[in-house]
Amino acid sequence: MSDDLLAAFIEDSKEHLESIESDIMALEDLEGAYDEELINRIFRTAHSIKGAAGFFGLNAIGSLAHKLENALHLMRDQKLRPDRPTCQILLEGFDQLNAMVNDPGSSECLDISDMLSRVQGLLTPEVKLGTETAMSLPSPKGQSIFDVDMFTLDQGLKGGKFLYHIEFDLIHDIHRKDKTPYDIIKTLQDSGLILDCKVDFDATGTLEDGFAQRIPLNVLFASIIDPDVIGMLIDVPAERIRELEKSMFQTQSPQGEKAAPPQACTLGDDSPWKMEDSQAVLLFGERFELSQIDEFRRCFLEAPPNNANLRLDMSDTRHVDAASLQALASALKTCAGLNRGLSVVIAQELREQFQKFGFAWMLENGS
Known part of the structure; x- marks a missing residue:
């Protein structure tokens, strides 16, 4: 991947890993003796890579970190005593992480379950239970804003x-201020824990109702910085910074049942959708941007009414902007609701x- 933003993440990660x-x-x-400065330096390497990997859809890298x-x-x-067996597992874990960072395109295809299990085996039974207890912060409408394990939440509040x-x-x-999501990550990581x-996803709206002119990026951030000062660190309105308490989080409920398998459908000759096997396919041109969103919305709402799977084929598309990506996010939400x-x-x-625009998550959700 040659994208400048991803290249910056790779370069920064390699720099962190250079002395690991x-x-x-x-x-x-x-x-077995403890060196606080040394342990903190190793910790920050893992945390920095974990905090940024999610923006690029690098889930395997994020999980290991x-x-x-x-x-x-x-x-x-x-x-956890830093004895020889423990350090050996950490070394092998970071070696694996380094290899994945150097080839992020292949990292998602690797089976790292054994490595994950070995690192997890370093934890005490109590901590293991904490890492396996999923917590969520519900929104006023009942959706989950954040999903985090209990151990991570407790560590964020510690001290x-x-x-x-x-x-x-x-x-x-971000976009209109000529920033990138990665700029935000690095700024926050310098002063706390992400x-x-x-x-x-829900705030983007649906294509039936029209979509909002904003794309919220929610960050759960732990820091020693006082609430009276936090607004000076980040360039967002004060009403979009909320102080949280652990009591606001709930144990995450199990996911619902899977949707029923799709049924076949047919399309008329004048439909913008074409059938390929069991999928209805909508083809895109070379560019998809703000001026074409109304046309996309009209086409999308003319999708076959049955339960056929839909596919947006952007194989020939070479340019998108933030507004068009928001429209795609709204389409994903519309389908999820159905x-x-x-x-x-x-x-x-x-x-x-x-x-570049911070939408790698969309490819994961839409696959």
Whole structure:
């Protein structure tokens, strides 16, 4: 992937990982003694990579970095002894992480379950239970704003840290101010811990009702920075910074039943949709941007009325903007509400633009 934004993430991650082997070996040489500065440096490497991986849809990298982060949280609390066997597992985990960062395109295809299990095995039974207890912050409408395990939430609050829900707008706070989501990540990581971050899929609206002129990016942020000062750190209105308490989180309820399999349908000759096997396909041109959104909405609402899966074929598309990506997000939400499958097919060049605007998550949701 040659996208400048992803390249910056890879370069920063490689810089963090450059000294990881010597740091872990230095820790091992202490024969079980704790070196707070050394452990913190190793921890920040795992946390920095985990915090940014989600923006690029690099879920496997994020999962491994999170497991390593959990073990290092325990070590920072002096509840995990940095002896030779422990350091060896950490070293192998970071070696695997380094290989994945150097080839992010292939990282999602790797089976790292054994490595994840070995790192998870470093945790105490109590901490394991905490990492497996899913918590969520519900919105006033009942949807989950954040999903985080109990152990991560407790670590974020530890040491008198304040917990914040910060809502950025990918259009107004980031894109139109010539910033990137990665700029936001790096700024926040310099002064605290990012516990979770996600685009608010529901807030984009649906194509039937019209979509909002904003794309919220919600960040769950823990920091020692006082609520009176936090607004000076980030360039968003004060009403979009909310201080949280642990009591606001709920144990996550199990997911609902899967939707029924799609049924076949037929299309008229004048429909913008064409049938290919069991899917209704909508073809896109070379560009998809703000001026074409109304036409896209009209076409989408003319999709076959039955339960056929839909596919948006953007194989020939070479340019998108933030507004058109918001329209795609609204289409995904519309289909999700109807229990209807929707996939988005794009060229590699376009994938880099999705990543640039912080929409790699959409490809994951729409696959």
